[in-house]
Amino acid sequence: MQKQTAAHRVHTLRRQGALALLRHAHAHPAATRADAARALGLSSGSATEITARLKALRLLDETVPPQTGGRGRPSPALTAHPRGPLVCAVSIGHERWRTATVELGGRAVDGDAGRNPPGGAPAVLGVLRARIAAARRRHGHRIRAVSVAVAGTLRGTTIVQASGLNWHDIALEPLRAAPGTPLLAGNDASMAGLAEARRGAAAGARVSLHLTVEVGVGGILIVDGRPVEGATGAGGEFGHMPFGDPGLSCPCGARGCWDLAVDGRAMARALGRPEPRDPRTEAERILAAARSDPAARAAVGEAARALGRGAGALVNALDPELVTLSGLATGLVATAPDELDEGYTAALMRFRRAGPPPLVPSALGPASPLTGAAEAAFDAVLSDGGFQSWSDETES
CATH class of the missing domain: 1.10.10 (Arc Repressor Mutant, subunit A)
Incomplete structure (x- = not known):
């Protein structure tokens, strides 16, 4: 014994x-x-x-890297094995989907993208299921996990609410690559924050906060490279904190949500326009018009100030080293930096104002949710169970 x-x-x-x-x-x-x-x-x-x-x-x-002209032979770099494990990363946005098959180290070996087809969740999941099945046919047992980033609120692998897609209680189980293969899922903003912490603007920070503006506000707190997702995986729904007008009802069922103060709906409202069917496209139009139209510039400034106020409140509560921003938030920063800073500084506790956590644009841009999904999948692959499973199959 x-x-x-x-x-x-x-x-x-x-x-x-x-x-x-x-x-x-x-x-x-x-x-x-x-x-x-x-x-x-x-x-x-x-x-x-x-x-x-x-x-x-x-x-x-x-793999020995190519010679750069210096003296001596460069040392070989540790790289993914050409027959090593792969993961399928999936991103489902309000209008488009993306997929990638990713190897160790984060390089995508193949991928695809397209517009969400008509027909709602069944049609979109059908397209994605076909892409995952094709990857499985190409790569066989090398596909070790599937991870999905979704523009919505999730519990486990079920989308409980995706207001921008008009989806409710949608199970992602059809996207599992094979029986027993891990299937993971997370909010797209949370996945984007994970990507920025691992491979982007927050790399090296122990505690970082990520915020993104698309249709509303999403984000996540990352501690030691791990997202703080809450008890059921639905953490990070910062856009549904009551930082907005309490007289406004949100599609989520709450009132006064921050979502309603920072995106295309808020900008349209400030301009006296009806609520847009596509808030993201409306925001892009108003941001473009703000370069020459004072009214559009004022609407953008109001949204930027609201973003800054909410960011300051979250910094007070969560104490990150820095805040990374993606999506339309980067357009608000570029167009109305003074208003953003004014709202942010006013919301901060006095002791933080001398050296506040910087607000830093995303380094990965639109690729961040897909990159984060791949990182989450490799967390499963590079676990004790994932390592043992691969070893058993390889050695048998």
């Missing part, structure tokens, strides 16, 4: 070391074996031994 326990302990330590190196290679695609050894506190011999095992398991490879 004692020998079995000792053997099990050694096996566990080896698995933990292999996972640590694998996760490092995923997070730092250009890293060398020596880089990983330094970062993880491994000896050169241990790093070499672990790398050899991961290569044998078809999880990692080593």
Whole structure:
């Protein structure tokens, strides 16, 4: 029994070391074996031994980068194995869908995109199911997880409410690649925040807040590279906090939602126009008109001020190191920076004003929800269970 326990302990330590190196290679695609050894506190011999095992398991490879003209031969970089694990990332927006098959390190090996077809959720999910099935036919068992970013509120893998799509209680189970293959799902703004924290403007920050404006406001708090999603996965619905006019009803069922103060609906209302059928397109038109039309500029300024006020309130509550902004929020920053700053500063507690967390535009732009979905999928692949499952299949 004692020998079995000792053997099990050694096996566990080896698995933990292999996972640590694998996760490092995923997070730092250009890293060398020596880089990983330094970062993880491994000896050169241990790093070499672990790398050899991961290569044998078809999880990692080593590739010599092209010569840059310097002296000496460059060290080989740890890269995805050409027959290694892949994940399917999916993004469902208000108007368009996107898919990507992604390898370790974050590179997309293939992908597709298109407009949401008429027919609501069944039609959109049918298109996406066909794309995932095609990826499964191309890559077989290498597809280890599917992860979906959705412009809506989710509990687990069910969309409980997506007002912009007019979807309610939609199960995403049809998108599972195969029985037993993990299926994950999250709000698109939450996935975008995860992407910015891992590979974008908030990389290196321990605590960051992400906010995006599309149809309303979404976002997420990221702590140590992990999203704070709440008990059921529906956390981050910042747009439904009562930072707006309490006299206005929101499609979510609440009143006074922040959503109604910052997007195309708010700008149209400020201009005396009826509520637009497509708030995002309306916002883009008003942002473009603001360059020459004082009334449009004032409407944009009002929305920017409301965005700043809400961001300041969330900074007071959540204490992030920085706030990343994406979607239409970047247009508000570019068009009305003074109003945004005025609202933000006025909302901050006095002690924060000397050095407030900066408001930083997204580094990944429209690709961030899909990138975040891929990151969430690899979290499942690079877990104890995911590693063991791949190892068992490879070694059998």
